[in-house]
Amino acid sequence: PMTTVAVLGGGIGGLAASYYLCKSPQVTKVILLESSSRFGGWLWSTRRSDGAVFEHGPRGIRPAGAVGRNTLNMVEDLGLGGEILPVTYTHVASKNRYVYVNRQLHRMPSGLSGLLRPVPPFSRPLLLSLATEILVKKGKEDDESIHSFVSRRLGKELADIAVDSLCRGVFAGDCRKLSMRSCFPLLYDAEQRRGSLTLGMLLGSGTSIQESWAQWSLSRGLESLPESITEYLQQSGRVQLHREAAVQQISPSASGWKVSEDIYIYIYIYIYIYIYIYIFNLFPRLYSSALSSILPSSCQPLIQLLQDISTVTVAVVNLEYEGSVLPVAGFGHLLPSSEDRGVLGVVYDSVPFPQHNRPDGETTRLTVMMGGAWFQEVFGAPEAATEERLLARATEAVRSHLGVSTAPSWSRVTLQRDCIPQYYLGHHRRVESMRRFIREKSLSLSVIGASYDGVSVNDVIFSGRTAAEELGAV
Numbered sequence: 001p002m003t004t005v006a007v008l009g010g011g012i013g014g015l016a017a018s019y020y021l022c023k024s025p026q027v028t029k030v031i032l033l034e035s036s037s038r039f040g041g042w043l044w045s046t047r048r049s050d051g052a053v054f055e056h057g058p059r060g061i062r063p064a065g066a067v068g069r070n071t072l073n074m075v076e077d078l079g080l081g082g083e084i085l086p087v088t089y090t091h092v093a094s095k096n097r098y099v100y101v102n103r104q105l106h107r108m109p110s111g112l113s114g115l116l117r118p119v120p121p122f123s124r125p126l127l128l129s130l131a132t133e134i135l136v137k138k139g140k141e142d143d144e145s146i147h148s149f150v151s152r153r154l155g156k157e158l159a160d161i162a163v164d165s166l167c168r169g170v171f172a173g174d175c176r177k178l179s180m181r182s183c184f185p186l187l188y189d190a191e192q193r194r195g196s197l198t199l200g201m202l203l204g205s206g207t208s209i210q211e212s213w214a215q216w217s218l219s220r221g222l223e224s225l226p227e228s229i230t231e232y233l234q235q236s237g238r239v240q241l242h243r244e245a246a247v248q249q250i251s252p253s254a255s256g257w258k259v260s261e262d263i264y265i266y267i268y269i270y271i272y273i274y275i276y277i278y279i280f281n282l283f284p285r286l287y288s289s290a291l292s293s294i295l296p297s298s299c300q301p302l303i304q305l306l307q308d309i310s311t312v313t314v315a316v317v318n319l320e321y322e323g324s325v326l327p328v329a330g331f332g333h334l335l336p337s338s339e340d341r342g343v344l345g346v347v348y349d350s351v352p353f354p355q356h357n358r359p360d361g362e363t364t365r366l367t368v369m370m371g372g373a374w375f376q377e378v379f380g381a382p383e384a385a386t387e388e389r390l391l392a393r394a395t396e397a398v399r400s401h402l403g404v405s406t407a408p409s410w411s412r413v414t415l416q417r418d419c420i421p422q423y424y425l426g427h428h429r430r431v432e433s434m435r436r437f438i439r440e441k442s443l444s445l446s447v448i449g450a451s452y453d454g455v456s457v458n459d460v461i462f463s464g465r466t467a468a469e470e471l472g473a474v
């Protein structure tokens with residue numbers, strides 16, 4: 001049957017779902033409703049008039065695996081191939097990874113020598129941890145925190161320092177609460193299937209082809225991606241794009257869903273209500289809680305499950321310094337929660353992407369990420385946090401971690417509220433129950449976006465594709 005599909009939310013997930021849907025002969029019309037004045041959600045870049053580019057959301061996309069290849073195919077299809085800025089595995093930004101521990105920057109162990117001898121801040125050679133890991137018995141729990149899983153298999157020190165900081169650099173979250181199974185499904189599977197992470201890594205999953213890029217960006221910033229998808233959708237002639245169209249309520253009707261937002265759109269959508277309308281929820285700024293607030297009370301169990309997925313707030317502080325000020329080269333450094341609860345890490349944007357520097361003259365661009373699961377504890381309520389205070393804390397971190405005592409020549413503070421969903425223990429069961437409820441009630445609804453099956457840009461785009469495929473599209 002020919003269908004009209006409503007996509008709620010024009011973040012990268014909603015745009016990707018619309019992109020795949022509009023390629024399907026089965027879908028006659030797509031209506032994309034975005035509450036804010038721009039599409040792209042967290043993909044948000046500042047392009048200064050002098051040519052410098054700063055990212056306030058994601059800054060590097062990793063091309064590995066099927067989800068990574070999928071995004072690159074989309075990028076090529078959109079004609080953005082010529083704008084890709086790749087960072088190879090041999091680039092210093094890929095080879096050098098740092099943690100700031102005991103008031104010092106430490107390069108993370110790498111290569112053979114890094115495996116064989118202990119490298120501070122670690123007291124054991126990594127090889128020893130990996131070798132003994134093979135002998136550790138498989139866990140019996142259905143779900144386990146990342147910290148507990150890694151302490152059990154690789155030792156407490158790696159869990160406290162390396163994994164604690166890694167989780168802050170990906171989820172801005174607390175590895176003692178995050179679920180191993182939902183956050184790192186490949187490693188969880190390695191234990192389940194091979195009984196060991198080391199063996200799992202050595203034997204491989206059999207599918208990954210070694211790629212030469214560690215990550216990539218786009219010459220005018222990652223926001224070019226949602227911009228290009230929007231253009232593509234406009235040109236397709238099959239997608240109606242609406243900005244400033246916040247969905248307030250959706251309710252089931254005999255033939256699909258009734259979608260209501262502000263008056264103008266309400267009337268507009270109403271015309272299409274008698275056609276079968278599928279609703280894709282694309283993850284709202286308020287994430288799962290935004291979907292829960294627009295669902296009817298007949299969906300109470302679903303509303304509850306959605307509300308149980310929490311999110312964290314991150315303060316993103318972009319800084320520009322005159323001259324080449326960094327004492328080290330790498331992608332950036334992370335801090336374990338034992339070192340500083342408020343500052344998650346610092347990205348050395350100029351190292352992987354010097355093309356985004358101001359073209360005339362030498363500058364260094366850095367981004368300090370703060371808060372996350374510790375936001376409230378350190379900075380208080382997000383609405384009360386002032387830009388001045390966040391900026392002062394960020395420049396102080398750059399001074400003490402990297403020895404840069406000059407003041408930045410340019411800065412921008414963005415408070416990204418509720419920006420990263422947290423997959424706490426039991427997350428997989430919540431998502432399963434949600435999908436079961438939708439199936440059992442035969443609701444023509446798909447839930448996609450960062451709240452469910454992965455938080456990276458690649459995962460979110462792939463979830464849009466999967467939902468479109470389930471509708472017979474693609």
Ligand SMILES: Cc1cc2nc3c(=O)[nH]c(=O)nc-3n(C[C@H](O)[C@H](O)[C@H](O)COP(=O)(O)OP(=O)(O)OC[C@H]3O[C@@H](n4cnc5c(N)ncnc54)[C@H](O)[C@@H]3O)c2cc1C
Pocket residue numbers: 008009010011012013014033034035036039040041042043056057058059060061062245246247248282283284285286290294314316416419420448449450451455456457458460
């Ligand atoms: C600071 C930061 C850094 C990141 N870094 C990386 C990185 O380096 N690499 C990486 O892969 N990923 C990164 N991510 C993750 C990635 O950017 C996000 O997970 C992804 O962009 C989420 O996309 P989404 O479409 O699910 O949600 P969103 O981007 O939140 O989109 C949802 C959209 O729905 C709209 N909306 C909300 N409510 C309604 C309503 N009622 N009606 C209509 N519209 C509504 C919102 O305005 C929004 O535009 C980062 C995220 C953040 C915040």
Ligand SMILES: C=Cc1c2[nH]c(c1C)Cc1[nH]c(c(CCC(=O)O)c1C)Cc1[nH]c(c(C)c1CCC(=O)O)Cc1[nH]c(c(C)c1C=C)C2
Pocket residue numbers: 062093094096097098166168169170171172314331332333334344345346347369420455456457
């Ligand atoms: C959802 C939010 C994400 C943030 N970054 C990523 C996502 C999906 C992508 C990402 N960032 C890092 C990894 C680890 C794996 C790897 O290959 O290194 C992934 C998948 C690590 C990282 N993130 C930041 C830094 C400085 C690093 C260390 C890099 C390295 O060791 O090479 C910066 C940073 N990005 C995010 C946050 C919250 C953050 C905090 C400092 C968001």
